[in-house]
Structures are given as structure tokens and as C-alpha cells.
Amino acid sequence: MSSENVELATRIMSSLPLDDLARAFRDPGRIEAMGATLEPVVDPELEVVRIGPEYMGEGVTYRGLGGFLAFWADWLEPWERYRIGTEEFLDAGDKVVQLVRQTGWTEAEGTPIESEGAAVMTFHDGMLSRIEFHLDRERAIKAAGLAE
Numbered sequence: 001m002s003s004e005n006v007e008l009a010t011r012i013m014s015s016l017p018l019d020d021l022a023r024a025f026r027d028p029g030r031i032e033a034m035g036a037t038l039e040p041v042v043d044p045e046l047e048v049v050r051i052g053p054e055y056m057g058e059g060v061t062y063r064g065l066g067g068f069l070a071f072w073a074d075w076l077e078p079w080e081r082y083r084i085g086t087e088e089f090l091d092a093g094d095k096v097v098q099l100v101r102q103t104g105w106t107e108a109e110g111t112p113i114e115s116e117g118a119a120v121m122t123f124h125d126g127m128l129s130r131i132e133f134h135l136d137r138e139r140a141i142k143a144a145g146l147a148e
Contacts, residue, residue: 012041044064050133
């Protein structure tokens with residue numbers, strides 16, 4: 001099942017316009033299209049969680065497909081442009097870790113701000129049931145049970 005989960009994680013993330021998420025999330029038509037594409041593979045009870053020291057642990061939780069889309073809209077609000085490049089997917093059984101490099105541009109700064117991050121996706125019955133967004137890759141890998 002785990003290789004199927006990596007395939008599903010890849011399909012989910014490739015359905016998002018990762019080359020410029022900020023612009024895509026300012027277009028209601030594109031948001032609607034993303035929702036329609038994701039609906040068959042997202043558990044209606046999906047949990048979307050931002051994790052990091054700046055949130056004092058599990059800080060912000062969103063629910064369902066609408067929550068997934070709202071998470072992105074909230075996260076992307078300050079960015080004029082925002083790109084995510086997947087570096088690798090790590091198989092962790094019912095979990096998949098996506099290692100990313102993200103680059104954002106604000107109107108005020110004009111210069112890119114780049115960082116590494118990770119998403120830990122949990123799958124149940126062929127659907128995405130939880131996704132955690134981490135700014136710390138080591139913490140994400142540990143959360144997926146891949147490190148001791």
C-alpha cells in the first residue's frame with residue numbers, strides 16, 4: 001500500500017500549481033478547479049495542521065477540503081508570488097513525507113525568500129486524511145516515524 005501512497009501524494013501535489021501558488025489562489029476559478037480535482041482523494045474529515053516552533057506545537061488546524069484550500073489561501077496571503085519545488089517523496093507506510101524548497105516574493109521586499117520545508121501526508125483507505133506542514137524537515141521526518 002505504501003508505494004500507492006507515494007503515487008497518490010505525488011498526484012495530489014502535482015494537481016496544485018506549485019510554480020506560483022500565490023497567483024493561483026487569487027483566482028476563484030482556479031481554486032474551484034483545484035477543489036474539484038482534489039475532492040475524490042481527500043477525506044471529508046481531513047485535518048490540515050501547521051507545525052513549528054512559531055505555532056507552539058500544533059498551532060493551526062483546518063478541516064476538510066475547504067480547510068485545505070483555506071490553509072493555502074491564509075498561508076499565501078502575504079506573498080506576491082510563491083513557488084514550491086518538490087525535492088523528494090519519502091515512503092513511510094501510511095505516511096509520505098514531501099521534502100520541498102519554497103521560494104516566496106513579497107511586493108515590499110522584491111527579493112526572493114527561500115527555505116526548506118516538508119509535508120507529512122497520512123493516508124487511510126486511499127484518501128488523504130491528514131497533512132502536517134513543517135518548517136523543520138528533521139521534525140517532519142521524525143513525525144513520520146522515519147528517524148529515531
